[in-house]
Amino acid sequence: MASIISGTAAAEGLLADLTRDVARFSQVHGYAPTLVAVLVGDDPASHIYVRKKIEQCRKVGMESVEHRLPADCSEEDLLALIASLNADERVHGILVQLPLPAQIDSGKVLDTIDPRKDVDGFHPVNVFRLSTGTGGLVPCTPMGCMILLRSVLPDLKGKQAVVIGKSNIVGKPVAMLLLEQGCTVTVCGRHTRNLAEVCRNADIIVAAAGTPHLVKGYWVKAGAVVIDVGINRIALDDGRSRIVGDVASDEIGHAAAFTPVPGGVGPMTIACLAAEYVQAARRRAWCWRRTNRHSFSLEGEGYGALLSGAKLGAVG
Numbered sequence: 001m002a003s004i005i006s007g008t009a010a011a012e013g014l015l016a017d018l019t020r021d022v023a024r025f026s027q028v029h030g031y032a033p034t035l036v037a038v039l040v041g042d043d044p045a046s047h048i049y050v051r052k053k054i055e056q057c058r059k060v061g062m063e064s065v066e067h068r069l070p071a072d073c074s075e076e077d078l079l080a081l082i083a084s085l086n087a088d089e090r091v092h093g094i095l096v097q098l099p100l101p102a103q104i105d106s107g108k109v110l111d112t113i114d115p116r117k118d119v120d121g122f123h124p125v126n127v128f129r130l131s132t133g134t135g136g137l138v139p140c141t142p143m144g145c146m147i148l149l150r151s152v153l154p155d156l157k158g159k160q161a162v163v164i165g166k167s168n169i170v171g172k173p174v175a176m177l178l179l180e181q182g183c184t185v186t187v188c189g190r191h192t193r194n195l196a197e198v199c200r201n202a203d204i205i206v207a208a209a210g211t212p213h214l215v216k217g218y219w220v221k222a223g224a225v226v227i228d229v230g231i232n233r234i235a236l237d238d239g240r241s242r243i244v245g246d247v248a249s250d251e252i253g254h255a256a257a258f259t260p261v262p263g264g265v266g267p268m269t270i271a272c273l274a275a276e277y278v279q280a281a282r283r284r285a286w287c288w289r290r291t292n293r294h295s296f297s298l299e300g301e302g303y304g305a306l307l308s309g310a311k312l313g314a315v316g
Contacts (some may be wrong), residue, residue: 007268011096018274035093035096037050038097062274062278075183082112122168144265145170156182160204161205165210196218200218210246212232213247220254222254232245
């Protein structure tokens with residue numbers, strides 16, 4: 001029977017370490033790490049996401065500020081706000097909630113954020129650093145995937161990994177992190193020929209295609225580890241709906257372990273976002289210490305070990 005990798009439990013442990021680290025940071029420097037979230041327009045889902053992120057950060061002792069701009073905000077006004085936040089030494093992390101209104105170029109906005117404050121890891125500088133294994137801030141969902149994966153497979157060197165999904169937010173960063181850990185990585189899409197056969201040879205499957213139950217049981221070999229990033233809402237016969245992943249989890253009892261949906265990668269995403277805010281603050285405060293070729297460690301042993309091992313650790 002496959003083990004369930006609980007993202008809820010892992011997130012609670014990470015947040016506990018993070019709370020202690022924020023308290024130490026605040027005691028040493030006289031201020032708490034500060035996040036500014038920028039929300040443009042009235043999209044209900046965006047409001048919910050921002051509220052959850054702010055609540056999580058405040059829960060661990062961070063300062064969180066929300067800037068709300070109207071839906072008809074001009075690109076120039078938004079860029080001016082970001083420029084002011086870049087220049088403000090009291091701000092350690094900047095998050096611009098996507099999607100943005102049609103009149104605003106999202107790429108231009110994200111490129112304007114100071115890469116040292118880019119807690120989403122979308123700035124080209126951070127993308128380059130990730131691709132070259134030289135540090136930088138990493139998108140929170142890929143970081144969460146790696147922490148959960150390493151909780152059951154501490155040594156990834158030599159593993160065959162398949163990533164289904166090629167997005168800049170999840171698929172590509174996860175593939176880069178797996179490569180950095182010594183995996184042989186195949187990146188696929190939903191329409192990849194012989195996708196089932198490709199998956200059957202994998203020790204690790206990361207499903208991030210956004211397709212309900214795409215990965216069937218016969219795609220997964222015995223003993224594989226499956227990380228399900230999908231969050232899909234499907235309709236039920238009685239008119240209600242439920243959330244399912246990209247993996248038919250009831251068919252993979254022969255796997256070694258898998259992340260459930262809900263309760264897997266989702267809880268880790270927001271926890272890792274809070275971790276990135278603290279990472280940005282500590283780098284700004286010159287409180288990092290070098291631990292190996294590509295990683296930094298925080299004072300909290302558990303938190304530091306997870307981050308250094310999962311997202312920046314180098315293969316010798």
